[in-house]
Amino acid sequence: MRVVTWNLWWRYGPWEARRTAILAVLRELRPDVVGLQEVWDTRDTGGENLAGWLAGELGMHWTWGASHDPGFWQRRLGGTAVGIGNAVLSRWPVAERAVLPLPPGDGDGGRLAVYAGLDAPGHRVPFFTAHLSSAPAASAVRCQQVTALAEFVARRRGTGPFPPVVTGDFNARPDSDEVRLLGGHRTAPPVPGHVLVDAWDVAEPGAPSATWDLRNPYVAGTSSGPSARVDYVFVAPAGRDGPGHVRGARRAGDGPVGGVWPTDHAAVVVDLSDEPAVPADRFSGRGRPGTPGS
DSSP states (O other): OEEEEEEOOTTOSSHHHHHHHHHHHHHHHOOSEEEEEEEEEOGGGTOOBHHHHHHHHHTOEEEEEEOSOTHHHHHHTTSOOOEEEEEEEESSOEEEEEEEEOOOBTTBOOOEEEEEEEEETTEEEEEEEEEOOOOTTOHHHHHHHHHHHHHHHHHHOOSSSSOOEEEEEOOSOTTSHHHHTTTSSSSOOSSTTOOOEEGGGGSOTTOOOOSBOTTSHHHHTTOOOOOBOOEEEEEOOOOTTSTTOEEEEEEESOSOBTTBOOOSSOEEEEEEOOSSOOOTTTTSSOSOOOOOOO
16 A cells, blocks of 8 residues: 655646646655645635646545644735645545644644544555644644544544554654654653554655755745755654564655656655555556545
């Protein structure tokens, strides 16, 4: 089972060219599930949802959660009415969904987490994607958001054999208090007995890890650095031969596509063990088309 998490940089920059580059990267990766942050939505003005468009092009299902307070982003584009939120793309049907508004930061509200229960063959996959506050001094706020997220995951993890998978842009480094809260080894977890492991721990030693990278011109124009990994795939601990065991992790979308950088973040790609076989032609266009979220 291939999982991807990716912040799509909303409607900033050359968004029309960027969405084509985003699609090209996802086509090459052939993911089973994708957690997306900063997804734009213009359906209120007769347009489309970026996640819906991607799902249609890839033959995937999708669901999305709209930010309850999009003004932080809209003011930065001069008062645009474009919506923003998180989304999930899935090769399997989305059987249930829920949205959690996260505790707000100072002037940085509207962050959220989305849950999607995915009907994979033989079991349900509890999948989550979240977007935390971005201010450098907002570690305390992010700790509150991680606590709310951990409680949300504990309530929605279900009783099936597949462990919960949590993805997202945490806007925090791996050694930060907010990230350590999820692991349970160096900090007590917010929900006793419920811990998540960082899938990057199995990445190749020395592999490029920064998802917020000064090599990216969108980052170089807005940040003085340093480069850092701020995007994650977390999984509840699983047995070595059981579903959800982490087999590999790497970056993707970390360079230009046809001369265009897809977003200001690199994606994280994680391969998890899964019992059902994966059809080789899942993106051949013969599958069921994407179904819109609400």
